[in-house]
Amino acid sequence: MFTHAIVRKPSLAMLKGITTANLGEPDYEKALQQHQSYVQALQACGLTIITMPSTSTFPDSCFVEDTALLTRRCAIIARLGAPTRQGEEADLRELLPTYFDHVETIEAPGTIEPGDIMMVGDHFYIGLSNRTNAEGARQMIALLEKYGYSGSTVVLTDMLHLKTGVSYLENNSLVACGEFLRKPEFSNFDLIAIDAAESYAANCIWVNGAVIVPAGFPNSAGKIEAAGYPVIPIDVSEFQKLDGGLSCLSLRF
Numbered sequence: 001m002f003t004h005a006i007v008r009k010p011s012l013a014m015l016k017g018i019t020t021a022n023l024g025e026p027d028y029e030k031a032l033q034q035h036q037s038y039v040q041a042l043q044a045c046g047l048t049i050i051t052m053p054s055t056s057t058f059p060d061s062c063f064v065e066d067t068a069l070l071t072r073r074c075a076i077i078a079r080l081g082a083p084t085r086q087g088e089e090a091d092l093r094e095l096l097p098t099y100f101d102h103v104e105t106i107e108a109p110g111t112i113e114p115g116d117i118m119m120v121g122d123h124f125y126i127g128l129s130n131r132t133n134a135e136g137a138r139q140m141i142a143l144l145e146k147y148g149y150s151g152s153t154v155v156l157t158d159m160l161h162l163k164t165g166v167s168y169l170e171n172n173s174l175v176a177c178g179e180f181l182r183k184p185e186f187s188n189f190d191l192i193a194i195d196a197a198e199s200y201a202a203n204c205i206w207v208n209g210a211v212i213v214p215a216g217f218p219n220s221a222g223k224i225e226a227a228g229y230p231v232i233p234i235d236v237s238e239f240q241k242l243d244g245g246l247s248c249l250s251l252r253f
């Protein structure tokens, strides 16, 4: 169960965020409203929200999930792979010791963005992507092992982050689309297959029994509901325009 979530409000600089989506420029006011609805959904799932102030220095900083990996035993501060995102993690150094006795850090030349990390119990799958390199994954696995966890890597070919296309919903259930439907690493899970036309919905989050999904993907929501999960649809269209998934908007612990 999670008790807390860290979020970071978008600043107007988000209009200059990294994107390959070709969905147009985000509407900032709408993004703020959507962010607020997202926070309310997390609260409805029982989480206490820690809101970091927005910053105009980093256009993508609302995607706070990429700045650290938070576990029950330690927090690990990331070193982000996108050059314009390096430094987003600095404010976490001050914040995390309030909540974690052990705070570790990934060092250069390692890069890792925790959008590439999926927790399944005490095991962590780490996507090797354009943002997460082998050295970042090696350091992350060594730190996880120090705290009694395990980790393994998954090579990505198409997706931005591992969790762009795969989400663990507990109870051995895995939402997956695209390249992840055929990965041997995931063949023992009960797969909830997301159609290519709704691939954005493969990034969803289990929060204390419910699943928060992006609104507008009824087929996927229906499949997740049929698997036994109450579904909370939240519109995050303005973040989708920046390649950002729903999970990227919070750090849950």
Ligand code: GLY
Residues within 6 Å of the ligand: 017, 018, 019, 060, 063, 082, 242, 243, 244
């Ligand atoms: N725009 C989010 C990212 O590229 O990380």
